[in-house]
Amino acid sequence: MLTRVFKSGNSLAVRIPKELAFADGAQDVEIERVGNTLVLRPVVQET
Known part of the structure; x- marks a missing residue:
């Protein structure tokens, strides 16, 4: 899937x-x- 980087x-x-x-x-x-490569991982919130 292709997407773009934008300035924020x-x-x-x-x-x-x-x-x-x-x-x-x-x-x-x-x-x-x-x-x-940039790798994203969700941060698991421990309860």
Whole structure:
């Protein structure tokens, strides 16, 4: 799936299409650069 990076204030942002959204509606994510790839993982909130 192709999407675009856009400027949001002083940062860059990416819209995550509904089809790729995390099923549990995660709000917080961890981001990591692995080589030339950005990896997003939901942060699991322990209750």
